[in-house]
Each structure stands twice: as C-alpha cells, then as structure tokens.
Amino acid sequence: MVTVELERVRKSYDDFVAVDDLSFSISSHQIFGLLGPNGAGKTSSIRMMIGIIRPDAGAVRLFGEPFERRHLHKVGYLPEERGLYRKITVRENLALLGQLSGLTSRDAVARARRWAERLDIAQWVDKRVEEMSKGMQQKVQFIAALLHEPELIIMDEPFAGLDPINANVLKDVILDLKGQGRTILFSTHRMDQVEKLCDAICLVNHGRAVLQGGLREVKAGYGRRFVQIEYEGDGRFLKCPLIESSNNYGNYAEVKLRPGADSQELLRAAMCSAKISRFEVMEPSLEQIFIDRVENAHV
Amino acid sequence: MRMSNGGLRNTWIICKHECFKRIRTRSFLITTFLMPAFLALIVGIPALLGAQAKRNNQRITLACARADLAEIIRERLEVNTTGSYHVTIDTDVSDAEHQRLLDDLKEGRIDGFLWIDAQSIKQGRAIYERRSGRDFMWQQLVRNSVSGGFNRMRMADEGLKPDQIQNMLRGVELETSYSGATPDDHGRSAAAIVTVLLLATALFVTLLSYGVMVMRSVLEEKASRVMEVLLCAATPDELMSGKILGVGAVGLIQVVIWGAMAMVIAAPRGAAPVVGIRVVPLPLMIYFGVFYLLGYLLYSAMFAAVGAAFNSTDEAQHWTFVIISPLIFACTLITPVAAAPNSTLAVITSMIPFCSPVLMYMRLAVESPPAWQIALCFAILIAAIYVVQRIATQIYRVGILMYGKHPTLREMVKWLSYA
Numbered sequence: 051m052v053t054v055e056l057e058r059v060r061k062s063y064d065d066f067v068a069v070d071d072l073s074f075s076i077s078s079h080q081i082f083g084l085l086g087p088n089g090a091g092k093t094s095s096i097r098m099m100i101g102i103i104r105p106d107a108g109a110v111r112l113f114g115e116p117f118e119r120r121h122l123h124k125v126g127y128l129p130e131e132r133g134l135y136r137k138i139t140v141r142e143n144l145a146l147l148g149q150l151s152g153l154t155s156r157d158a159v160a161r162a163r164r165w166a167e168r169l170d171i172a173q174w175v176d177k178r179v180e181e182m183s184k185g186m187q188q189k190v191q192f193i194a195a196l197l198h199e200p201e202l203i204i205m206d207e208p209f210a211g212l213d214p215i216n217a218n219v220l221k222d223v224i225l226d227l228k229g230q231g232r233t234i235l236f237s238t239h240r241m242d243q244v245e246k247l248c249d250a251i252c253l254v255n256h257g258r259a260v261l262q263g264g265l266r267e268v269k270a271g272y273g274r275r276f277v278q279i280e281y282e283g284d285g286r287f288l289k290c291p292l293i294e295s296s297n298n299y300g301n302y303a304e305v306k307l308r309p310g311a312d313s314q315e316l317l318r319a320a321m322c323s324a325k326i327s328r329f330e331v332m333e334p335s336l337e338q339i340f341i342d343r344v345e346n347a348h349v
Numbered sequence: 350m351r352m353s354n355g356g357l358r359n360t361w362i363i364c365k366h367e368c369f370k371r372i373r374t375r376s377f378l379i380t381t382f383l384m385p386a387f388l389a390l391i392v393g394i395p396a397l398l399g400a401q402a403k404r405n406n407q408r409i410t411l412a413c414a415r416a417d418l419a420e421i422i423r424e425r426l427e428v429n430t431t432g433s434y435h436v437t438i439d440t441d442v443s444d445a446e447h448q449r450l451l452d453d454l455k456e457g458r459i460d461g462f463l464w465i466d467a468q469s470i471k472q473g474r475a476i477y478e479r480r481s482g483r484d485f486m487w488q489q490l491v492r493n494s495v496s497g498g499f500n501r502m503r504m505a506d507e508g509l510k511p512d513q514i515q516n517m518l519r520g521v522e523l524e525t526s527y528s529g530a531t532p533d534d535h536g537r538s539a540a541a542i543v544t545v546l547l548l549a550t551a552l553f554v555t556l557l558s559y560g561v562m563v564m565r566s567v568l569e570e571k572a573s574r575v576m577e578v579l580l581c582a583a584t585p586d587e588l589m590s591g592k593i594l595g596v597g598a599v600g601l602i603q604v605v606i607w608g609a610m611a612m613v614i615a616a617p618r619g620a621a622p623v624v625g626i627r628v629v630p631l632p633l634m635i636y637f638g639v640f641y642l643l644g645y646l647l648y649s650a651m652f653a654a655v656g657a658a659f660n661s662t663d664e665a666q667h668w669t670f671v672i673i674s675p676l677i678f679a680c681t682l683i684t685p686v687a688a689a690p691n692s693t694l695a696v697i698t699s700m701i702p703f704c705s706p707v708l709m710y711m712r713l714a715v716e717s718p719p720a721w722q723i724a725l726c727f728a729i730l731i732a733a734i735y736v737v738q739r740i741a742t743q744i745y746r747v748g749i750l751m752y753g754k755h756p757t758l759r760e761m762v763k764w765l766s767y768a
Contacts, residue, residue: 129578131574133570134573136573146363
C-alpha cells in the first residue's frame with residue numbers, strides 16, 4: 051500500500067520554481083529518504099505533503115486518498131526549523147501540540163511523560179523550555195511529532211545538531227517505529243545515515259527528481275564501477291585510460307572506472323607499477339552517487 | 350475566518366492556550382492589580398491632601414479701613430470656603446499694624462492676612478499676604494469674595510438698599526433638558542460625561558495594547574520557529590483567530606476586573622470621576638463592551654497580519670503607527686464630537702469603521718443618535734471587520750512562512766493573490 055504519493059507536483063514563488071513536476075511515492079512501513087542539496091525543493095515538497103502550502107499544479111495523496119486536513123491526525127512532523135514556546139514548560143508545550151493533534155490534554159501529558167522517560171528527559175518535563183540545552187529541546191520536539199502515534203512520520207533533517215549518543219538514541223527509536231509498521235520519511239543531505247536506515251530514496255535537484263527507487267536497486271543500477279585500492283609504490287597506474295576519475299591519497303585511492311571497463315585489467319595494470327595490498331570492487335556509496343548526480347547536473 | 354474540519358476545536362485550544370499563558374504571567378498580575386492601585390494612589394493622594402487642607406482651619410486677619418466692607422467680605426469668605434477660613438476683622442490700617450501682621454504671619458500666629466486700606470478702597474484693590482503659595486486653589490475664592498464685597502459696598506454707597514442689592518446679585522439657575530429624552534438620559538450628568546471620556550480613553554488604550562500584544566505574539570512564534578510545528582496541526586486561519594480571541598479574552602478579563610475594582614472602590618464614596626463607574630448607565634456599559642470587542646477584532650487582525658509579515662518588532666514599528674493612526678485621529682475628535690454630537694463632522698466620522706468604536710460610543714454617551722445611524726454604523730463596522738480579517742488572514746498565511754528581508758507594501762499586495 052502507498053502512504054504518500056506526489057503526482058507531477060509543481061510550486062513556484064514568483065519567478066523561482068521550487069518544485070518542478072515532481073512525482074514519487076512512499077510505500078507503507080518503509081523508511082524513505084528525500085535527498086538533495088540545500089535549496090533543491092525538499093522542504094517545499096514536504097510542506098505540500100502536509101498542506102502548509104498548496105501546489106500550483108499536480109496532486110498529493112495521503113493514505114490512498116486526495117489530501118485532506120483530517121489526514122494530518124495520522125501524520126507526525128518534525129520540521130527543519132525547530133521551535134517550541136520557550137517561556138512555558140515542556141509539559142505545557144506537549145499538551146498544546148498533543149491537543150492540536152487530536153488528543154485530550156490528559157492523554158497528551160501521560161504520553162509525554164512516557165516518552166520523556168524513554169528519552170531520558172523525565173526530570174525536565176516541568177521545566178521551562180528556555181532552561182534546556184539545545185539537544186534536549188530537540189528531544190522534546192521529537193516527542194511532539196510522535197505523541198499522537200502517527201502512521202506517517204515526516205522528519206526534516208532529524209539528526210541535525212544531535213551529538214553521536216543522542217543521534218544513536220534517535221536512530222533506535224526510528225528503527226523501533228519502523229518495526230511497529232509506521233512509515234517514515236526523512237529529508238536530509240547527510241548520506242551516511244540514509245544509507246544505513248533507508249529502504250528507498252528520491253534524490254531531488256532544482257525541484258526535479260533525478261534518481262529514485264529502492265536503495266539496493268539505485269545502487270545496483272549505478273553499476274559496480276567503483277574500486278578501492280591500497281598500494282605501495284608508483285601511482286602512475288591511476289592515469290590509465292580505464293579510469294574515468296580517481297581520488298588519490300598517496301597509498302590509497304578511490305577509482306571510478308569508465309563504462310564497460312574491466313576491473314581485472316586495471317588490477318593487472320596496477321600490479322605492473324605498484325605493490326597492491328587491497329583491491330576491492332564496490333557498489334558506489336550513496337554520497338558518491340549524490341555528488342555524481344548533483345555535479346553532473348551543474349555541468 | 351474560514352475554518353476547516355475540527356477548526357473550531359483547534360481555534361478553541363489555541364484561544365485557551367493564549368489566554369491562560371498570559372493570565373498566569375507576572376506582568377498580567379501587575380498591570381491588572383497594581384496599575385489601578387498605582388493610579389488610585391496618584392489620583393487619591395492629592396485628593397486626600399486637599400481634603401486635609403480643607404479641614405485645617407485657616408486663621409486669616411482681614412485688615413480693612415471700612416468696617417461695613419470688612420463685614421461683607423468676611424461673610425463672603427466664610428461662605429465661599431465652606432467654613433475653612435476663620436476671619437478676624439481688624440480696622441487698624443496703620444503702618445505699625447501692617448508690620449505687626451507681617452510678624453504674626455512670620456511667627457505662624459496667623460496663616461494670612463488681607464490688607465485693604467483707604468487708598469486700596471479708592472483704587473479697588475486688595476493685598477493678600479500668605480506664608481506660602483501652597484493654597485493657590487483658594488486664591489480664586491478669595492478673589493471672588495473680595496470683589497463680591499467691593500461690589501456690594503459700591504452699590505450700598507450708591508444708595509441701594511440691601512434687599513435691592515441681594516436681588517441684583519442673585520444668580521441664574523440653568524436647567525438642561527433633552528427633547529426625546531429617555532430614562533437613561535438622567536444619568537448623563539457632567540460627571541457621566543467625564544467618566545465616558547475616561548472610558549473612551551480606556552477603549553483606545555486597551556485596543557492598542559492588546560492589538561500590539563497580538564502582533565508581538567505572532568512575531569515571537571515566527572522568531573522561535575514554533576509556527577511551522579503548529580502549522581502541521583492547525584491552519585493559519587485557526588492559529589490567527591485562536592490567538593486574536595485568546596488575547597482578546599485576556600483583555601476582557603482585565604477590563605472586567607478593573608470595572609469590578611472601580612465599583613468596589615467607588616461604592617462607599619461614589620464621587621471621584623476616575624472610579625465613578627456607578628454614574629455610567631448600564632446600556633452605555635454594554636455599548637462599551639460591544640465596541641471594545643468589535644474594535645478589537647478590527648484592529649487585532651491588522652496587528653496579526655503585520656506581525657506575520659515582519660521578523661522583528663523594530664521592522665514592524667512603522668506599520669504599527671500606520672495601523673493606529675485612524676485611532677489617534679478618532680481620539681483627537683472626541684472633544685469636538687462630544688461638544689456637537691449631531692454635527693456633520695460627528696455623523697460622518699462616527700461612520701468610519703476605524704473610528705466608530707471611539708466616536709460612535711462618544712455620541713451614544715452624550716445624546717441618543719438616530720437609530721438608523723447606530724444600525725448603519727454597526728453594519729459598516731461588521732462589514733469592515735469581515736473584509737479586514739480576510740485580507741489579514743491571507744497576509745498572515747503567506748507571511749508566517751517568509752523569513753529574511755522584510756516585505757514592501759507591493760509584495761504584501763501580491764501575497765493576496767497567492768493560493
């Protein structure tokens with residue numbers, strides 16, 4: 051079943067086209083990564099998904115139906131621009147946001163306390179937001195998005211500003227939510243996390259989708275043209291015509307082969323001039339694909 | 350304001366949140382309870398001091414070359430100062446006596462003396478010597494008493510009999526009546542008009558301060574970026590209307606508390622104009638509430654739109670002035686409208702929706718305008734609220750997501766066409 055579907059969606063502000071004919075869909079129970087450089091149209095796309103802005107053209111469908119505000123009670127949203135009322139307590143913030151998501155005040159507070167215990171901020175529930183550190187505020191924001199147990203959770207740059215320990219806690223919660231059958235969309239330009247967590251991706255640039263599909267297929271489709279080589283001696287083999295581009299660190303190099311080039315032939319050429327201690331043909335990392343696609347678009 | 354499904358629920362949640370959040374703050378408690386106490390102190394202390402001064406018996410010597418004149422002036426003085434002045438007559442007007450009186454004054458044996466020697470009588474003047482200038486309020490009374498005395502003396506010198514003099518100096522009683530008067534009109538005494546003037550000022554102050562509060566609140570939500578979190582759960586229309594109603598409720602609660610305090614304070618004395626709510630008839634109080642609400646709805650929507658369009662109070666500052674200028678204009682017209690409530694100026698300006706909460710209220714306070722004018726005023730005001738709210742909501746909807754440089758008027762007009 052498809053949880054979110056964008057069909058030829060377009061949004062422009064005066065002369066600037068933020069989202070241009072964008073289509074993608076997110077299957078239920080998936081973790082979906084919406085990727086792209088800054089200003090690619092990720093936030094505009096998300097805002098159209100949850101009705102904050104209306105598309106100029108195209109259609110947005112949530113849970114198999116054309117968008118309606120009542121669907122939003124099944125959606126949790128963690129915006130990129132985090133914000134809470136600073137002068138009131140965590141409990142009051144969460145009670146307000148919980149009520150707006152359809153809970154009663156009492157229910158919202160009870161759930162907030164359970165989440166606060168899980169995320170280790172229980173002793174802060176009755177403190178004012180302005181007294182908390184940024185990382186802790188981030189956790190409160192995260193709780194606000196999950197309080198009403200949404201089926202679809204949309205997170206814009208969820209790991210931004212988190213230290214490694216808290217990022218790990220958040221990752222565990224995300225995997226747990228996926229285990230419970232929730233659908234999760236996150237938008238980021240941090241490829242390492244997407245690579246570890248996502249089932250499917252859509253890469254947007256200049257408001258258009260430039261690459262999309264399951265993570266495995268995307269990588270496989272890109273071919274096994276990437277080679278990591280550890281060597282000692284002369285690195286002139288890196289100049290050989292089999293190689294399209296390379297990144298040489300002195301005794302380690304990452305190499306992208308030309309289409310159709312044979313990696314074994316490169317190995318033989320390398321062995322002629324250097325002592326090879328490791329030669330590994332790999333799938334491209336998502337970061338390599340990202341840079342490749344975005345840079346190609348600039349050329 | 351347009352509402353989505355569940356919109357009323359969201360509006361209600363936000364309204365409650367805005368209202369309770371403010372009522373619990375220290376600044377609300379201070380302005381609600383300490384401010385009136387402070388004002389009462391400012392108004393009360395001089396009144397108390399005045400009363401104190403009135404109770405003090407003032408020892409005044411009246412040195413006059415003519416005993417009959419001295420007697421008339423003494424009588425006038427004691428009547429005019431309601432017995433506060435104890436006047437001793439002294440017919441010795443020699444230089445030595447003048448010096449003695451100055452010494453008495455210096456030593457505090459008397460509080461003042463009036464010096465009217467034969468020369469003064471001829472020239473029609475008198476000298477009033479005081480120890481200090483603190484009792485300037487009494488000077489007019491002394492002047493009236495002395496000139497009253499002189500007048501009576503001159504008439505008697507011209508051969509008029511005392512009852513003829515009495516007859517000539519008798520004052521005129523002016524009775525005012527209102528044609529088409531209703532029973533309420535009896536409440537429209539001078540004191541009532543003073544209170545109405547104060548209430549109109551209060552209307553201006555509350556409209557302004559709560560409108561600005563709405564604007565600041567929107568600016569704060571924008572700056573703290575809580576706006577986007579709210580927008581996932583509620584529409585901009587719900588956010589705006591919830592905020593306007595919540596802040597308005599705070600204002601209403603404050604006005605009601607002030608009113609109640611004023612009535613409690615005024616109850617035993619029922620005098621001082623600041624606290625003289627009792628003299629304002631009930632229908633006028635109801636009009637006050639209605640005009641407060643309608644005026645607030647009109648102005649707060651504009652403030653909300655300005656709050657949404659800009660990023661800081663500084664940027665919004667000059668627009669704040671643009672918004673309140675019609676209200677300031679209305680306040681400058683309060684006195685002319687009160688003086689001539691049926692003039693063309695009063696009728697026209699009280700129909701302008703941005704002025705009517707103050708000016709139509711003022712007209713209602715001073716006389717009974719024709720029913721059709723009252724109805725037309727309300728119709729225009731309500732229509733204006735609808736239009737302004739629609740425009741403000743659209744600016745709000747676009748503005749709350751706009752950060753960075755502040756928009757020009759042209760850009761804001763363009764926002765009106767955005768989906």
